[in-house]
Amino acid sequence: MARVIILMLLATVIMAIAPLSGGVPDDQSPKAVAKWFERVARHNTQPKLSKLHFYLHNNFTGNKTTVVQVAQANISATSPTRFGEVRVLDSLLTVTQDVNSKAIGRGQGLFTFTSREELDFSTTLTFIFTSGKYRGSTIQLVGWSPFDKQYREFPLVGGTNDLRLAQGIGTFQTLARDAAKEVIQVDFIFFHY
Known part of the structure; x- marks a missing residue:
């Protein structure tokens, strides 16, 4: 009998701890999200520090184009900085x-050439993870990027599923670029719950 009670207590403890150890329930309704926040607050859950390292592949031409221009200002075509162009x-x-x-996964979003004087852009990107540890999760990046820097730093401003409340820094380094394609090394370091 004592063995059964111990097993029941152990099972109860495991079920209580599991949602705090990285699991986000499949139910993402407002009510379920509110319960998740309450559980994090009630248990004074500490954020986790995570790092990700991967590569982003942009294709500018061909039948597998992944970056396209969708708008431009009336001066974009003659601007040396492409001011007003949106992709x-x-x-x-x-x-x-x-x-x-x-x-x-995929990197999806937009960037806008925002300077009349230097080649740079402002961007919002969502990184959608389709395999690996963070499968089904996303992380969002917002920021400004000068083209002439070796490393470009962006704030990470949020995430979903296993990356809820992500906050940190994303660093981009362009490894290869020509008229047809570009390869960017991406490094993220962030806190999340």
């Missing part, structure tokens, strides 16, 4: 620099 992207994320390596 959207839906680009592959992989585990290595090789575009044929394992795919882990």
Whole structure:
């Protein structure tokens, strides 16, 4: 009898701790999200520190184009900085620099050339993870990027599922770029619950 009671207590403890150890329920209704926040607050859950390293592949031409221009101002075509031009992207994320390596998701969003004087852009991107540890989760990035810097730093401002409340920094480094394609090394370091 004592053995049954111990097993029941152990099962109860495991069920109480499991949602705090990384699991986000499949139910993402407002009520379920509110319960998740209450549970995090009630247990004074500490944020986790995570790092991600992957590659973003942009294709500018051909039948597998992943970056397209969707708008421009009346001066964009003659501007040396493409001021006013807007592009959207839906680009592959992989585990290595090789575009044929394992795919882990997509980078989707838009960027706008925002300076009349230097080549830079402002961007909002969502990284959608389709495999690996964070499968089904997303992380959002917002920021400004000068083209002439080796490393470009962006704030990470949120996430979903296993990356809820993500906050941190994303660093981009362009490894290869020509008229047809671009490979960007992406490194994230962030806190999340």
